[in-house]
Amino acid sequence: WRISAGRQRSADETLATMAAPRKVCIVGSGNWGSAIAKIVGANVEQNPRFHNTVNMWVFEEMVAGRKLTEIINTQHENVKYLPGRKLPENVVAVPDLVQAASDADIIVFVIPHQFIGKVCDTIRGKIKCSALGLSLIKGVDEGPDGLKLISDVIKENLGINMSVLMGANIANEVADEKFCETTIGCKNKTDGALLKELMQTSNFRVTVVEESDVVEICGALKNIVAVGAGFCDGLGFGDNTKAAVIRLGLMEMIAFARIFCTAGPVSSATFLESCGVADLITTCYGGRNRKVSEAFAKTGKSLEQLEKEMLNGQKLQGPATAAEVHLILKNKGLVDKFPLFSAVYQICYERRPVTEFISCLQNHPEHM
């Protein structure tokens, strides 16, 4: 019996290795995209389940008089977005998006979220319909009912199945191969195992969970909490208060996910993964949402003014997400159950004084 079981497994393994190697395309080549390309390029070279060339779509631009794709393909360095770190030579920069993605079995989306509509329009109907999508895009889209997950936007646009990868993953630290963890949310166990093989290294440890919508919503909701953490810092509160803000924020994240993610169960265990508590902590200590919100509480300047001064006019994610979440909570009559999310919304958009932020938390449902 043992012998035949052994034979059976080795036959399965033979089949698995005989399956055509999967071709991977990375759509995006910014800071995070380049850091991920470094990992993916190195992994596919050592793993026969993957084709050993990785296409990376690069939005073409001129850098010091040369095309960025040309620089990447000759110097093997993204001198603009990940300077000082070499990319593996099997990562090929391709300026044409359709050409880069058309034969891919796995498509990794890692672009700023405002470009996703245009990218989908460009490749719709021109990629393999069996392709597996993996979104590393942080943020959410505005939908008719408030929030829409980016992976759902891609899935509906392209008709492919989507997974996500999120975690406490500051790109430069990942590129420097400093130890960290990440979470892949994938509904299909077989696909999840494949994606883990593609992404995991000795210093980039992957946990796969099935609740991909929860993994993704964590990445959006944490920015609301980070705004609260920034208020707390700007108002001069100490570490105890900030820890309380983070914990109450986490509880609201879990409660909101239970309302929003209706496709399946929402287990609190998912929030203990890197995508949950770990990403929340990095965002509430580093991160632009915290920084700008601290300045908001300290200076009394408007958010628009601070976005201009501190972010070159780019929009802060936290307040926008708070507004979308508020719309959903209002429609469901649940505003009172989410005092932290609601206070962030009211302070950012309804001129509620930021000095009231902490008192808003004093009657939190957690304490009742």
Ligand SMILES: *[C@@H]1O[C@H](CO)[C@@H](O)[C@H](O)[C@H]1NC(C)=O
């Ligand atoms: C997408 O996932 C569903 C559910 O796991 C599966 O039935 C379907 O075949 C998948 N579609 C593609 C195109 O792989």
Ligand SMILES: *[C@@H]1O[C@H](CO)[C@@H](O)[C@H](O)[C@H]1NC(C)=O
């Ligand atoms: C999971 O995906 C594999 C292909 O990657 C497919 O053969 C299988 O049917 C899927 N499982 C489910 C439950 O959809």
